Amino acid sequence: MPARFTFPFHYQPHPLAREAVADLQQHLRNQTDWTHDFGHDEAAGVGAKGKMFGVLVVENENGELGYLAAFSGKLADSNHLPGFVPPVYDVLKTDGFYKRGEREVNAINDRIEKLEKSDELAAAFANLARLEQQSAEEIIAEKAALKAAKTDRKRQRQEGKESMSAEAFAQLEKELAHQSVGRHYDLKDLSRSWEKRLRMAREELAVFTDEIDQLREARKAMSNDLQHRIFAEYRFLDARGETRDLTDIFAETIFKTPPAGAGECAAPKLMQFAYLHRLRPVCMAEFWWGQSPRSEIRKHGHFYPACRGKCEPILGHMLGGLKVDPNPLLTNPAAGKELPIVFEDDHLIIVNKPHEFLSVPGRQIEDSVWLRIKQQYPEATGPLIVHRLDMSTSGLLLLTKTKETHKVLQHQFFKRSVKKRYVALLEGIVDGEEGIIDLPLRGDIEDRPRQIVCYEHGKTSRTIWKVIGREAGRTRIHFWPVTGRTHQLRVHAAHPLGLNIPIVGDDLYGQPDERLCLHAEHIEFIHPYSREEVAFTAESSF
Template identity: 70%
Template sequence: MTEAAPQFIPFQPPVPLAELPPRLNYPFHSAPHPLALRAAAELQQRLSTQTDWSYDFGQPGAIGAQGKMFGVLVVVNPAGEVGYLAAFSGKLADSNHLPGFVPPVYDVLQEDGFYKAGEQEVNALNARLEALENSPELAAARQALLDAEDQAATEIAAEKAALKSAKRQRAVRRDAQRDLLPPTDFQQLEAALARESVGQHFALKDLVRAWEQRLATLRATLQTYTGQVADLREQRKVLSHALQHRIFEQYRFLDAEGRERDLPDIFRETIFQTPPAGAGECAAPKLLQYAYRHGLRPVTMAEFWWGQSPASEIRKHGNFYPACRGKCEPILGHMLQGLSVEPNPLLQNPAVGKSLTVVYEDDDLLLVNKPHEMLSVPGKNIEDSVWLRAKKRYPSATGPLIVHRLDMSTSGLLLLTKNKETHKLLQHQFFKRSVQKRYIALLEGVVDGEEGTIDLPLRGDLEDRPRQIVCTTHGKTARTHWKVIGREGKRTLVHLWPVTGRTHQLRVHAAHPGGLNAPIVGDDLYGVAASRLCLHAEWIAFTHPTTRQAVAFEVPVIF
């Protein structure tokens, strides 16, 4: 028996069932259906006017504020009414429950839940750990050891210096008396000097031994405190891990046929084997879970960002985004079982019917104009690519063929070689950054300034590949020169010269607020999808590896 669905919001005026799409949209790569856009517009209007709760989304540009991902799911209730559900990712306004939004799959904030008790245990350990780490006894033991180590080093160094000085003085005495004393007396002098040397060496050894014993005692004293700290940290780690695992077990997700799996079971099949933090808290799983529990038939869904972008990611206010892959793909892979879902468009070859235009060719190399939406090299699911077509066209060519790559969605000049030696020489030029490349891009937005350089280090988004994020800690250096070459309305045409060649570098540097703050038109990852990504590699210059002559080629484009 299904429960009542208080969070179901019917469309007004009603939507006829005939207007519904036949299948649920593929959540990881699809444009929102008009019904999802309508639901999102209603939710956005509510976010702009509601007064039931307060949250700073950072509009406009508030420091320290951050936006939030929201989702809508168009559904049909048992009575045949069409409406929608709304959800937010994570918490909002320090709450898991807000009017008009579906609840979490599992509420870790419930007062009578085990999480609160476990949290109190962890907090108690944290308090003990903090008290011990800040205790005067630990500080005194640590300082006593430091002081003793300094004093030991000083005294031992002084003793060694005295020993060296005494050795020099003995040598002077020996040399001074060598010709003055009779042989017997000189032998007695040498024996006395030797005894003096041995005595001083024993004195140094005694000093070192005494300090070693004293330092060992001080280290043992310090170890009694640091050992307790280590034990408490290990207890906290074990308790936190057990608590987190128990929490994950409470996140139990249904599929369309009522089969249930928890997070540890779902992620056991992934490369990471364990769920990442925050798994199950995104909008899409919340929406589907609520729909299944309340007998609502999912129709179409969409997620959008509302508010200020995070510092590292690129999220534009009001833009729609696919579900994240790191957290949501394994969960939705289970939850969508039993539903009729559109096929994954990424499994379809977008280069069907497209051809490669040869710009230049000789016995050693080949320069082609790659159309947009064609892979440079075979992908995981699609083999058709520039490489494969070149291999078929030049079956006797040796070497890797491809010298550099362009993103599938980027069009323009791509350099290939027909033999290993040419490939090696051109790769060396790329490595030395002596190959010059210029791109042209149409940006969605008005760019401030006329030219400049962007330095934003990049790394892959581990939770949402293939997206890239800006990361000053682990990112690789990424630098791009740019210059405005035209403006029309709210769009800007620019030239881009990549100094480095990071994945999605030009796309991120264009879209990020620390870059040009204007995504490339048609960028489905960092902007808004369109008929094509308006990014084109229009010019390349290099030294021909055979003739040693400087050459340059240009293929203009009209977006």
């Protein structure tokens, strides 16, 4: 029996949780009560979709052990399936306020659609467009005529001045001035006439558009009211019996309001059911079952931590009163580790960073390459760090002793003239020998620090790769990152549209192991002062 409950955001499943998972997975393979295309076999259809499942090992008041099972969101178009805990709040309940409100919103949508597709609205738009075109043409023509008349009056003045007596020319001047005033009044009258006709046409159109706008505002207000009522219905217990709803929980976060789907993940559903039925949570685990999503990296059968964006605030409350494993991310992984210096001169330093060693200070942990070098070289100026390596990645890291050197080298990185090569060990056999991966990446807002593939908002990310060996069912590979996005090599290796094989030991995109087998083994650049190309290599330990 574990002494403390699982820390849900970074864990290795307890043997009891693994046993429960194995039993649930066997059930998923054999059950016939419902149908869902998970997409993990050859019969997968176009709508195939994987799903996150969770198990919670619990103890009842008699000391007997068992487990609860849950799925995130809906499964087989339902949120109630035999053998799984129910949702915290059932938004799909037919006679519930949400469904009633949804029907009212849908009625407004139908009315808006009917108005937008009506012949009367189309005719009003067409009439206004026709009048606007006609008014523009007539006013342009009138202005052209006014300009031509002005030119003609100028000609008459010039001729009259040369041929007329002073008295006759004075009379001509009066007549021409009167004509000028008259033409300007004609233009103003025409403009006012068209303004009146256009105003009437806009008023005719507004009969329809105002109603549509009012309906949209009513729909927005109704949807907001429904959403807030839903947030209030999602009430979560903790081990002490204290209750908080979604609005209250997320008011303390940077989001302020709950994101879509908050409270529908497996872990909160499991904890809520356990508390409601006086069951003591012992340990938990979550795993992915089926086809990976297009953007995120989820591997069939692999374990995953609870998500940060939606679950961390909720579980932060629900774990209150439980003895929970300490957060391993608050423990300094670099404690007791040396930081080998590969090269040093008056301008720069190259270190061979160990794995599980921060490049720069984190939110909770100060110990890092930056801090160690700053302490060792207190006279150094400037930012020191020119580029970074993930905490779990080992290898060559370039630092500078002066602000001027940093500026020169940073420019080389900006121009992508610095050549870097990584070596990695992949958890499987790669098809092919070499290639290029182009997958745009961005941060997963709801589950940092994970990155996802996103063709709409992601940044261009390119990696060149080449297989250098295959051994014991694994592939040794070289990576040359053309761009330097966060977790780029890890995502490009693991994503189905990349190599579809995670790096050994990748606890974010694959499976944990002794270490992440990714190492920055080679770097080339132009020395800022000698102007010669220099290269450095550090062999990996795997």
